[in-house]
Amino acid sequence: MAGVKRRHTLAKAGVVTGLVLGGLFAALPVLWMLSTSFKGNGEVFANPPQLITEGFSFDAYREILGNGEQLRFFLNSYIVAGAVTLLTLLVAVLAGFAFSRFTFPFQRTINAVIVSVQAVPPITLVIPYFGLVVALGLYNTYPGLILTHMVFTLPYAIIMTTAYLNTLPKELDESVKVDGGTGWTALWRILVPVSVPGLIAVGVYTFMISWNEYLFALTLTRTNDMRTVPIGIQMLMGQHSYEWNQMMAMSILGSIPVLVLFLLFQRRFIGGLTAGAVKA
């Protein structure tokens, strides 16, 4: 028995060591970013490196938050990602309802098309988008960005919504039809309210994709007042000849919305995500 117990302790020690090493691998770069954002720019490459410096300050954050141009990047990202999320959810709920509650010709074909959109390279689309968006007069506008972001948010949202609706029993919405209601009322009165946890997961993921999108934001906007956060971070790189502390502060500020959404909804989010990814 003592042998078993010792083996158990050894196994536990091994797992804990592995977990801590893995944790350092995952977290140290993030910690270093955090630490750098509180340094003076002169201390960034101090030798030996220090996690917390004597010159600890919020100057880099003050610099970013006091700068109208930088704040505009955040505003733009909120507007674009917010609109993309609302529109994507609306379209995905309708499509998910069709896939989950009806059988119809070409169902598998349409589904296969939606699944394969995830594989269409953004770099392939960005060239015709450039032509299209200019032709439609949407170059350097919010609608241009919002519309094009949906090509990536929609397929995943539809797959996740369908998977979620499939978990809800059909009797739930069919009872509405027994009472003479239509599918439309069943969807909005019963299924959507019941699906709120699933829809939150879809919404968070959609928001993340749009908030982080880089290539279209780079190509389909021109002026600084239309740029989003990822492009703002890049612009900081050239503009101020490596104000590392400000770049890190901007990176932290730019990551906060996603971090907060994730922490608030992580349980639902991970559940919804894996349902979509694995069982789609």
Added chain:
Amino acid sequence: MTSAHVEPVTAPPVAPPAGRPAPGRARVNPARRLIPYAYLSPTIVLMMVLMVVPIVMVVGYSFRDNVIVQENPVLVGFANYTKVLTDPDFLVALKNTAVFISVSTVAHLVLGLGFALMLNTQLLSGVTKAVFRIVYILPWLFTIAVIAVIWRLLLDPAGVVNYVLQTLGLVQEGVNWLGDPSTALWAVTFANVWSGYPFFMISLLAALQGISADLYEAAAVDGAGPLRRFLNVTLPQLRPVIISMAVLDLIWTSQQFALIWMMTGGGPLNTTEMLSTYTYKQAFSEYEFATASAAAVIVLLLTMVLAFFYVRQQQRER
């Protein structure tokens, strides 16, 4: 599925009352068969505008001389394709992309599986595991632009990675990881490995938690040790998820643009040029939209091969 063939066109107009639990949906009146398409119409319109039309456009661009810049582009057949496929820079980009995606995917799988197994252990309390799970997911929560600047900071010749390596005596002086042609590709691949394993980890963790305990008990009764249980129970059970994730990851990694663009811009000396950065430069730095379109179509065809396997895998699992 084949309701269209089963139902006679002259269906008797005795539409069942809406409430009756119809024994087969095929028997509802023809107009009702359009209902699912009504729900799908926004999706179909968006997919047409955002995918079908652009793909037709880019294919059209690729067969003309310089589009967008030119007023009336003329057809030039496969000239753009010949130009791209004989461009040494394109071939280098193809090779770099192959290295980048294969190394990244294998490393994502190994790290993701390793971390998922550790997080799935029975040996630790739920709270400990929950905390580590959040720590492990961290890299995935940052946008690629942030990941690019973090690693530029860490890999700077005077940066903390070089400091640690020097202290351990592994390198003599600070290595310019991103500026040295012999290390740059490995440096960007490493950053991509760091940023991409959590998605694997989450999916594999969910799959691990779905494996029935009975299987392990049966294996234990047969006298299987931990290694045998892993090889004969865990891995076969995870196989479908691993295959799906690996194909998806190959697709996503081959599309990686922002990380490369912000870390090295494809340099030094094209050593980190990818298909995506090559195509982007052709279009938006050189304004060669036609050759860029040809390159974009080639990239599309390559990913379609991968996508085909992904869709088939997904449908087989159903």
